[in-house]
Amino acid sequence: MTEPVLVWLRQDLRLADQAAFVAAAAEGPVIPVYVLDDETPRHRRMGGASRWWLHHSLTSLAADLRKAGSRLVLRRGRADEQLRALAQATGARRVHALGHAEPWWRNAERSVAKSLDLVLHPGQYLVPPGTLRTGSGQPYRIYTPFWRTLVQHMPPPPPVPAPDLSAPVQWPASDDLNDWQLLPTAPDWAAGMRQEWTPGEAGAQTRLDRFAECAARYGTARNLPSQAGTSKLSPHLHFGEISVARVWHAMAGAGGSVEVFLGELGWRDYAANVLWQFPDYATANAKPAFDRMDWRDAPDEVRAWQRGMTGYPIVDAGMRELWATGWMHNRVRMIAASFLVKHLCVDWREGERWFWDTLVDADHAANAVNWQWTAGTGVDAQMFVRIMAPLVQSPKFDCGDYIRRWVPELAHLPDPLIHDPPLRPRGYPAPIIGHVEARARALAAHDRLKADI
Structure with missing residues (x-):
């Protein structure tokens, strides 16, 4: 045989x-x-x-x-x-x-x-990392030209069905999965994950089918945390329970603003392309000047951020959603990450490590690239001086119901008040720092960095 x-x-x-x-x-x-x-x-x-x-x-x-x-x-x-x-x-x-x-x-x-x-x-990506090259023959570092080139190679090959598998004459010994102790014991922190997710190939296909019904409005709905407007395919894609090619082909004809979603698939490829070039991207600033940044050592404030107790309702809602479900809405991820790096002036690597431990879609490449984008330290990143204002972002993206779900202490408040309650109910903190003060401190730290260059 x-x-x-x-x-x-x-x-x-x-x-x-x-x-x-x-x-x-x-x-x-x-x-x-x-x-x-x-x-x-x-x-x-x-x-x-x-x-x-x-x-x-x-x-x-x-x-x-x-x-x-x-x-x-x-x-x-x-x-x-x-x-x-x-x-x-x-x-x-x-x-x-x-x-x-x-x-x-x-x-x-x-x-x-x-x-x-x-x-x-x-098979992990739309194209293998490192294969798309600039006119000078170098791998891409900037997303926009990377995406333009990637689109020229699309669509990916059509997905193929599972093959018939023949078995060996004798199977080798195997571990028992339960012996690996991958699940929490006491305390059982995974109850929310069990309610939210169905890991596996069938669960991934169900999630894709569900998203296909509303994908045409993704361009707008993806920014509204109170709505079910995102695909939530990221953990399924990360664990390879569904191929990105299958997702692309399912979405390509959905119409509406689905091109925005296809661009998100492209960003996933882009992140892998960056990691391919810079293997230490999760631990090293891509812009070495930031090695001299005066990051603050603030363990109590980091802990308040992790627990969703910063006093900024939209930040706290996101961090509590993360702890409960292993996932956070992408718009809120940006707000929460910006808050840690710029309001608290804490090294972005603190946040990267926390997300790595708590996200069910903790993709090494995407996590590192997204944090360096937020911090302004990446090869293609927003400027550090662009500082998100949580109290502006929250009403702008209609986050009232989202806050009510994840910060129940504030559930009784109407929309005009829930984003920045003038009176804090018992057990919910005042802001750990004011926005104006935080912005001034972050800009001052950046100015000192520029003076050292």
């Missing part, structure tokens, strides 16, 4: 439109493998919210594989070591996988390829 072929799974937990499965199925019996590797990423091991999602996504994928007459093999340890051990135990020599942009996965791919026949396939 033909020797088995390994499919190495990471953030690509689906059967349909998954090039590694298609290629492996054409060669012989397929052994799908997921390795929980907390060693290769070192300081970037998966955060708590992502681990919750991973447990349920693997559960869903294992069930789908059983229906297809296959199994999911689970191993824990260094990915390269575990794959070599599986190859030795099963007689497999070839490994198929989708290519990934995270620097630790690129390192792991190089290590695996030293001893096994590793075949990498595209």
Whole structure:
């Protein structure tokens, strides 16, 4: 019988439109493998919210594989070591996988390829990171020209169905998923996540179908936190439960302002392209001048921001939504991130680390690029001196009902008052700093930075 072929799974937990499965199925019996590797990423091991999602996504994928007459093999340890051990135990020599942009996965791919026949396939992005080039042959750093070039390569290839999988004569040993202890115990902080999300390929398709019904008004609705105007596909895309090509083809004919949404898919590709060029983007300022920025050490204020107790209702609503559901509306993400960096003058990396731990869609590239964009430190970023005013943003984007949901202490207030209550109910704080004072402090810190250059 033909020797088995390994499919190495990471953030690509689906059967349909998954090039590694298609290629492996054409060669012989397929052994799908997921390795929980907390060693290769070192300081970037998966955060708590992502681990919750991973447990349920693997559960869903294992069930789908059983229906297809296959199994999911689970191993824990260094990915390269575990794959070599599986190859030795099963007689497999070839490994198929989708290519990934995270620097630790690129390192792991190089290590695996030293001893096994590793075949990498595209499929995580619309185009593989690093492939689009400027006229001078350099990778793009700025989003707008990147997007213009990306559109010229669209649409992506049509999605393909899940292939038929044949099983090996004997299955290798597998870990028990429950032994990995990915879920919270006490306290159980995941109740809101269970209510909000259905991880897995079927859940991703349901979310896409639901969004398709309202995608035409995305351009306006995406900015209104009180409305269900966003796709909420980001965690499904991050874990690869649905391909970005499938999403593109489903949305491309939706009409209305769907081009705005397609641009968001392009931003996801752009973030991966930036990370491909700058592997330390989550920890190093892309503009070295900001290495001399006088960031404040304010642990009590950071804790108030994390808990949603800053005294700014729109910021607090967003941070509480994040803690409860593992997700935050994108407009509010910008407001909350700007508040930490510019109102509190706290290093953007503090926020990046908090989001990494609490977001179910904690994508390494997008998280880093978005924080550096907000802080003004990125290769393509807004200027630091552009400081969002939460008390202006909140009424502008009709955030009253959003605040009522997530800050119940203020639920009794009418819209004119809820954005900045003149009288604070018991248990809800006054603003930890005034906007005018915060803006002046941030600009002064930036002026000192300019004087040092």
